[in-house]
Amino acid sequence: MDNGKELLVSKIANGTVIDHINASRSLIVLKILNIRGTEGFRIAIVMNAPSTRMGKKDIVKLENYYPKDEDVQKISLIAQDATINIIKDYKVIKKYKVEIPKKIKGLLRCNNPTCITRKPDEQVTSTFTLINREKIMYQCDYCGSILTENDIIKDLTGEMK
Template sequence: MEELRVRRIREGTVIDHIPPGKALKVLSILGISGSEGTVVAVLMNVESRKLGKKDIVKLEGRFLTRDEVDEIALVAPTATINIIRDYEVAEKFSLTLPKV
């Protein structure tokens, strides 16, 4: 299998382990259409040992609000959020469904 390479981000957020086919919904939740200037990498249907297939969204220079995280959890409860600072994972957490 050929290795998939996407440039690392210096500062921002990586949303990993998104169920396959849900990355575009995640972008919609975040209000990202591509015209606002945010650098975004979207990988869809990539191989995953944990899920079989998964989507990944990388956001350069963008951090999520609690409300955004809660909304993403509704469509992608298996996702994990990685906060990137100076090219390193500074914080990583799994999503939980918001309390109603």
């Protein structure tokens, strides 16, 4: 696969490569993973790289970083085609595609301010059900409010009021 045309970004010894991120979404991916660059590990971001499958794609390489299940779930909501490559000693030891979850528990905030999941004294964990896979839309299991992809991005990046 590597025919020498790849951008000159050094290979990482250990860590994670998130490939096939929708073009220009790599910075959002870093944001939702709470990675700011101040953590000290090496980060390489490639934006708008040519892709036969996607036209253009972004790639993020994170040295000595391994995503948790919750992180992978977050990534799937922002970059539906992303592949996660776990690297050890310069070799890919695990590779898988993210999957948009049918149910999301405790990760997203309902956009309805009167929803029971938003009442601090009720202690109800939010749960959402996927209702549109193409457009990335989820419905609150409690109040029926719909979260669009934009709502989800705003929520996960902390830009929701």
